[in-house]
Amino acid sequence: MRSDNSDAQPTILVVDDLPENIAMMAALLQDRYRVKVATSGSAAVRIATAAPPSLILLDVMMPDMDGYEACRQLKANPATMDVPVIFLTSRTGEHDETRGFQVGAVDYIMKPLSPLVMHARIATHLTLKSARDFLQDKSAYLEQEVQRRLREISVIQDVTIMAMASLAETRDNETGNHLRRTQHYVRRLAQALRHHPRFCDELNDETIELLFKSAPLHDIGKVGIPDRILLKPGKLTAEEFEVMKTHTTLGRDAIAHAEAQCGTPNSFLRYAREIAHYHQEKWNGSGYPDGLSGDAIPVSARLMAVADVYDALISRRVYKPAFPHEQAVRMIGEGRGSHFDPDMVDAFLAIAPEFLAISQRYADTDADHAREVALLAANGYPAATPQA
Incomplete structure (x- = not known):
């Protein structure tokens, strides 16, 4: 807590059990300072705690x-710990002075007092305290500014990512809830593995938060895929699938271009x-676009692979039904060591009920399904009955 420096004159608390000493000190100080008095140590603690003075002159005996x-x-009280204390005493032993500094005093003035020395010592310590208070205030202000800027940067990051993800969503037959579900899956799986x-x-708090923010961009490259392929409800031909696979490199290049424009x-x-580049890679090297295997696949992409496949399995599409959660979990388990990192599958199996809870919290609605049907129809694909 800051001391009572709001007035033009600093406040000095004089503590002495002898009335004549109190009167003398008040007479010496009143022209320069606001003076408060206490006639006991306990009263001094009480008065200083209620309204911390600028400095305390404290008798020993x-x-x-x-x-x-x-x-x-x-000094043990946060309200008064920063208030300078100067001992005024007739005890002249070196041990007494040492003890005074050990309990937290900033100075030790012997009685009988020299008014000139006393005023010089008081002025010195008030100046030091003023400088210290200024630096503390400046530090607190700078810390607040840093936190404010960090919050602004975080908001900018969130808006940038969601704007890019929403752009992809307008062309894809998957819903915005898919983006929300997968980012929550990724975060929860990363937390289980941290x-x-x-x-x-790698998986510290900062990284996990960035993974959470980044997950919605996993399919950003689909904005570059022709509608006749992207929205095709049936099985793709071999040639069409080769085009579809390029969404991974298109996504990587788009994000890399954005980074280059920012110079970062x-x-x-x-x-x-x-995630955009490698989330279709498989643990055994049979994925795309680069055929990476094992630990060569970035951790972020391995997390996304589990999240994306699980959500694809449990989601209803016009060309497929939603698999039950239990079947989706079993299918993820069957991909252990082939499609997915084995340790990630083990972690997923341990927290699978939490994935189910996330899917229910952000479940697609009938309106979402209707939007998908309308999007397909607008591009020349009639609604189809899903086959189990």
């Missing part, structure tokens, strides 16, 4: 609580770039 104990209590020896070096090739979009 008092009957109920000596100055050392009063100073110790003042203490695993294989992943603990290792920006917050790094994980989005990895």
